[in-house]
Amino acid sequence: MELRPFHIPTSHFFKKSILWNDEEAESKVKDILGHLLGTKSFFFVPSCFAALELAAYSLDFTLNDEVILPSFTHVSVANAFQRAGAKIILVDCLPETMNIDPESVLKAISKKTKAIVYMHYAGNSTGFTAVQEIAKSMDIALIEDAAQSIGSSQEKKHLGTLGDFGCFSFDYQKNVECGQGGLLVCNNEKYLERLQRLYLNGTNQIEFNQGKVDYFDWQDFNGGNYRFSSHLFQILLPQLFHIDTINGIKLKNALDNLNLIGSFNFNSAHFFKINEESNHQTNWILFEDHNEEKTFIHSLKEKNIPFLKHYYPLHLSKMGKNLPFHETTGTAKKSKNIIRLPTYIR
Amino acid sequence: MELRPFHIPTSHFFKKSILWNDEEAESKVKDILGHLLGTKSFFFVPSCFAALELAAYSLDFTLNDEVILPSFTHVSVANAFQRAGAKIILVDCLPETMNIDPESVLKAISKKTKAIVYMHYAGNSTGFTAVQEIAKSMDIALIEDAAQSIGSSQEKKHLGTLGDFGCFSFDYQKNVECGQGGLLVCNNEKYLERLQRLYLNGTNQIEFNQGKVDYFDWQDFNGGNYRFSSHLFQILLPQLFHIDTINGIKLKNALDNLNLIGSFNFNSAHFFKINEESNHQTNWILFEDHNEEKTFIHSLKEKNIPFLKHYYPLHLSKMGKNLPFHETTGTAKKSKNIIRLPTYIR
Numbered sequence: 012m013e014l015r016p017f018h019i020p021t022s023h024f025f026k027k028s029i030l031w032n033d034e035e036a037e038s039k040v041k042d043i044l045g046h047l048l049g050t051k052s053f054f055f056v057p058s059c060f061a062a063l064e065l066a067a068y069s070l071d072f073t074l075n076d077e078v079i080l081p082s083f084t085h086v087s088v089a090n091a092f093q094r095a096g097a098k099i100i101l102v103d104c105l106p107e108t109m110n111i112d113p114e115s116v117l118k119a120i121s122k123k124t125k126a127i128v129y130m131h132y133a134g135n136s137t138g139f140t141a142v143q144e145i146a147k148s149m150d151i152a153l154i155e156d157a158a159q160s161i162g163s164s165q166e167k168k169h170l171g172t173l174g175d176f177g178c179f180s181f182d183y184q185k186n187v188e189c190g191q192g193g194l195l196v197c198n199n200e201k202y203l204e205r206l207q208r209l210y211l212n213g214t215n216q217i218e219f220n221q222g223k224v225d226y227f228d229w230q231d232f233n234g235g236n237y238r239f240s241s242h243l244f245q246i247l248l249p250q251l252f253h254i255d256t257i258n259g260i261k262l263k264n265a266l267d268n269l270n271l272i273g274s275f276n277f278n279s280a281h282f283f284k285i286n287e288e289s290n291h292q293t294n295w296i297l298f299e300d301h302n303e304e305k306t307f308i309h310s311l312k313e314k315n316i317p318f319l320k321h322y323y324p325l326h327l328s329k330m331g332k333n334l335p336f337h338e339t340t341g342t343a344k345k346s347k348n349i350i351r352l353p354t355y356i357r
Numbered sequence: 358m359e360l361r362p363f364h365i366p367t368s369h370f371f372k373k374s375i376l377w378n379d380e381e382a383e384s385k386v387k388d389i390l391g392h393l394l395g396t397k398s399f400f401f402v403p404s405c406f407a408a409l410e411l412a413a414y415s416l417d418f419t420l421n422d423e424v425i426l427p428s429f430t431h432v433s434v435a436n437a438f439q440r441a442g443a444k445i446i447l448v449d450c451l452p453e454t455m456n457i458d459p460e461s462v463l464k465a466i467s468k469k470t471k472a473i474v475y476m477h478y479a480g481n482s483t484g485f486t487a488v489q490e491i492a493k494s495m496d497i498a499l500i501e502d503a504a505q506s507i508g509s510s511q512e513k514k515h516l517g518t519l520g521d522f523g524c525f526s527f528d529y530q531k532n533v534e535c536g537q538g539g540l541l542v543c544n545n546e547k548y549l550e551r552l553q554r555l556y557l558n559g560t561n562q563i564e565f566n567q568g569k570v571d572y573f574d575w576q577d578f579n580g581g582n583y584r585f586s587s588h589l590f591q592i593l594l595p596q597l598f599h600i601d602t603i604n605g606i607k608l609k610n611a612l613d614n615l616n617l618i619g620s621f622n623f624n625s626a627h628f629f630k631i632n633e634e635s636n637h638q639t640n641w642i643l644f645e646d647h648n649e650e651k652t653f654i655h656s657l658k659e660k661n662i663p664f665l666k667h668y669y670p671l672h673l674s675k676m677g678k679n680l681p682f683h684e685t686t687g688t689a690k691k692s693k694n695i696i697r698l699p700t701y702i703r
Binding site: 022033057058059060061064085086087089090091093094182183189190191192212213214226227228229230231232233234235236238239240241242243246320323325327328329330331347 | 368379403404405406407410431432433435436437439440528529535536537538558559560572573574575576577578579580581582584585586587588589592666669671673674675676677693
């Protein structure tokens with residue numbers, strides 16, 4: 012029996028809907044996203060890494076400035092801030108949701124803290140309000156890593172639109188995808204002008220395009236080409252148009268996965284919950300008891316169900332093991348044992 | 358009368374050729390490129406900027422290490438090396454071709470020089486061999502900025518495959534394009550291992566994919582997500598398949614543009630030449646005499662022919678004016694007056 016694939020990109024089911032030219036597709040994609048997110052202040056970029064990096068450079072880290080990151084996160088988050096000159100401080104997460112632990116954030120915070128990255132793991136925002144209040148009270152920038160969160164909200168406000176920046180991924184595993192792609196939402200006007208320069212190679216091209224200057228020139232050392240391929244709007248459009256359908260199917264798949272997990276009566280497992288405001292992009296389970304884990308994996312193999320691990324915790328990695336890490340719940344160190352179940356449309 | 362567009366992306370004429378699934382398209386694109394370039398050591402990236410940045414990080418610049426760049430080049434070249442920690446030294450170019458002046462390179466070189474970037478402007482390689490010899494004799498890395506050079510060669514060897522690294526662009530103005538996209542060719546094995554890590558977020562994911570390790574983890578601070586959208590192989594494939602046809606049309610357009618220029622008998626103009634090994638992606642003209650320039654621009658407007666300027670020289674820009682600049686021919690400072698003529702397929 013052939014193993015089922017772990018993932019099939021969502022766009023495979025919508026490719027036949029290509030009806031528009033690039034400009035029409037771009038305009039419609041931006042309309043739908045503007046409506047969904049409730050803001051027009053966003054930038055299409057080549058990846059969620061690019062969105063994080065652009066946010067990090069916009070914050071203008073200088074020597075000794077620190078950023079607080081979850082240890083349980085994608086390596087590219089750390090790379091983005093490392094490159095932009097931030098000193099990285101790692102924190103622990105909550106066992107129920109794998110979201111950042113606000114207690115750990117409080118332990119990590121100092122006068123040097125310039126920014127906090129909150130990851131909406133699996134489209135959830137547990138503890139976000141607490142972290143938001145900490146950031147606000149101490150005038151610290153808040154970046155939402157909303158890579159997995161398209162179509163997810165908290166009290167009906169779309170995730171990624173609540174902090175200073177929101178970073179989305181459209182990579183091939185996401186509910187809405189274009190192979191590789193990302194989106195940076197800027198929710199704080201004070202960063203917008205520099206961000207626009209950095210986005211366009213550190214130039215004043217935006218003023219040139221508006222006819223305000225005769226030439227555009229090199230105005231910022233930290234710019235890059237963050238542009239997005241116009242052809243990919245064609246791929247995104249039908250998916251964004253049908254995002255409720257897609258996330259509805261993801262909910263059904265999540266219920267199926269919960270039934271599978273529930274059939275075992277595990278004692279030591281933490282796992283994802285149904286949350287009507289999540290997009291259920293990631294279905295995960297983490298065992299305290301190694302024997303229960305073995306039983307589960309054996310059963311998955313018997314049933315021909317593929318599975319994947321998730322992030323190797325940064326504080327245990329070669330580059331991260333010498334960075335400050337503030338342990339509270341002890342969850343981050345176990346996170347390398349997370350098991351993810353398939354959620355693709357089938 | 359409506360102004361003709363300056364550019365129409367090549368892919369518009371090949372979109373109906375989409376016949377393959379992403380995996381087939383990727384495999385065929387890599388086969389065609391491997392054959393064209395004579396190497397399989399290349400990486401698809403989101404832009405030529407990304408290719409340059411990845412090359413720059415692979416070189417591992419440390420404090421006081423210098424890179425020599427043409428002043429007449431795209432801002433993103435400077436950004437890429439600036440970000441990777443290189444100290445930038447700017448040099449002049451040759452009036453006949455706008456390529457880097459080897460004399461200026463010789464003036465700029467020092468014991469601190471770690472790399473030289475040679476830009477194959479308009480798909481030409483004048484003076485490249487001289488620069489290559491300088492680099493080789495002093496053990497300096499040579500990066501070919503081959504952004505405009507797909508399908509261009511020197512003595513039948515494809516540009517971008519002669520130095521240590523070659524950086525290509527597939528942005529919407531290039532002969533072969535996917536909106537935004539790039540390619541990094543690595544011609545020197547000693548950089549390959551680190552490059553592969555940096556390409557995949559600074560992790561050992563390549564070893565993980567080969568089954569050599571149980572987890573991949575964070576192994577390099579300077580990695581990023583440089584992956585390319587699989588959907589774009591569909592866009593590239595028909596163009597690469599027909600690259601000789603495309604470059605043939607560009608040659609015809611170049612001859613038309615030369616006829617237009619020739620009809621004026623200008624005394625003070627430098628302009629592009631026909632070179633059977635160039636892809637004629639860029640057709641340019643530069644006037645010493647401002648009155649001749651005015652005559653030409655007036656005529657273009659009368660004939661409804663759109664035109665564009667090109668790079669604002671880095672040594673005159675806000676960020677570049679305090680960087681070392683080695684003037685020889687005095688051409689770089691005039692380069693902001695270059696006029697580019699349309700070359701798109703019509």
